[in-house]
Amino acid sequence: MTTLNDLLDAALDGFAAGAAPGRSPFSMIYAATIGVDGRPRVRTVVIRRFDRDGGGIWFNTDLRSPKAAEIDADRRISVLAYDRDGGFQMRVEGEAILHRDGGAKAAAWTASAARSRICYRHAYGPSDALDDPANGDPTEAMRAPVDADAGFENFGAVEVRMETMDVLDLAGSGHRRALFTRADGAWTGRWLAP
Numbered sequence: 162m163t164t165l166n167d168l169l170d171a172a173l174d175g176f177a178a179g180a181a182p183g184r185s186p187f188s189m190i191y192a193a194t195i196g197v198d199g200r201p202r203v204r205t206v207v208i209r210r211f212d213r214d215g216g217g218i219w220f221n222t223d224l225r226s227p228k229a230a231e232i233d234a235d236r237r238i239s240v241l242a243y244d245r246d247g248g249f250q251m252r253v254e255g256e257a258i259l260h261r262d263g264g265a266k267a268a269a270w271t272a273s274a275a276r277s278r279i280c281y282r283h284a285y286g287p288s289d290a291l292d293d294p295a296n297g298d299p300t301e302a303m304r305a306p307v308d309a310d311a312g313f314e315n316f317g318a319v320e321v322r323m324e325t326m327d328v329l330d331l332a333g334s335g336h337r338r339a340l341f342t343r344a345d346g347a348w349t350g351r352w353l354a355p
Contacts (some may be wrong), residue, residue, distance in 0.1 A: 165329070165350040168339050172251045172328045175242060180211035180219075181239050186244035187251075192220065192321075193239040194231040194257070202231060209269060209318075216323040216343050218253065221269055221277070224261060224317045225286025232257045238321055250333030253323050260318040269318035275309070280314030329355060 179187030210219035218240060222228050230247040232238070238257040243250045260266040270278070283297075291297050326341045326348075336355035341348045 163264070163332075163335075163337050165339055165341075165352070168328050168337060169326075169341055169348055169350060171249065171330070172326060172341075175244070175249065175251060176211045176218060177209065177213060179208040179242065186247060186249075187242045190218075190220075192228075192319075194228060195226070195237060196234045197230055198218065202227065204228065206319075209272065214346070216255075216346070218321040219269065220319050220321075221333040222317050223275065223281055223287050223288075224259075224260070224315050224318050226234065227288050228316055228319075229259060232259045232319065240321055248265050250329040250331075252327040252329075253321065253325070255324040256322045258320040258322060266316065266319065270313055270316055273316075278309075278312055278316070280312075281315040282307060283290060286315065292338050311347075327353070331355070 175185075175187045179190065182326040187208065189207055190206050191203055192206045193201055196202045206220040206222075208218060209221055211217070212219070236256045236258070238255060240253040241250070244251075260269070283285075285291065285297050289297070323343055326343070327338070328341065329338045332337065338353045338355040339350045340353050341350040
C-alpha cells in the first residue's frame with residue numbers, strides 16, 4: 162500500500178531526476194506567474210537544479226523577459242510537472258526569487274552549457290517585437306567568437322521556494338492524491354480525493 166511518505170518521496174525524486182543530466186519526464190516543467198496586467202501566464206522552463214533539503218526548484222531566465230518583470234511585480238508562482246506515460250503529476254505553489262546578481266546567479270551561469278548561454282547575448286530579449294523573424298534567430302550569435310561571459314548581464318536564476326505540493330499518482334493499482342505543505346524545512350501531508 163502506498164503511504165504519504167512514498168508519494169512524497171516519488172515526487173521529490175521526480176524533481177531530482179528532472180534536474181539531473183540527461184532527459185527525464187520532469188526535465189521540462191510548466192511555470193505559471195501572474196502577468197503585470199493581472200492575467201495568468203504559463204510557459205515551459207527547464208529545471209536546472211533541485212534542492213531537496215531546501216525545497217527549491219531552480220530554472221534560468223533572461224532578465225529582459227516578461228517572466229522576470231512578472232516575478233518582480235508578484236513573487237507568487239505555480240509549477241506543474243507531469244509524466245504522461247507514468248501518470249504522475251506534481252503541482253507546486255510557492256514563492257519565486259529572481260537572482261539578478263550575486264553568488265546564486267554566478268553559480269547558475271557557471272553550471273549552464275555554453276550553447277544555453279547564447280540566447281542571453283542576443284541583441285533582442287524574449288518577446289521583443291521584430292520586423293523580420295530572422296532578426297530573432299540566435300544563429301549568428303552562435304557563430305561569433307565571444308567572451309565566455311558575454312550575456313551574463315541578461316542572465317538570471319529563478320529559485321522557486323516550494324510551499325505546497327499537490328501530488329497525483331494515476332497508478333493502475335489505484336489512484337492516489339495528496340497535498341503536502343512545507344513549513345520549517347519539513348513536509349506534512351494529507352490525502353485528497355483524486
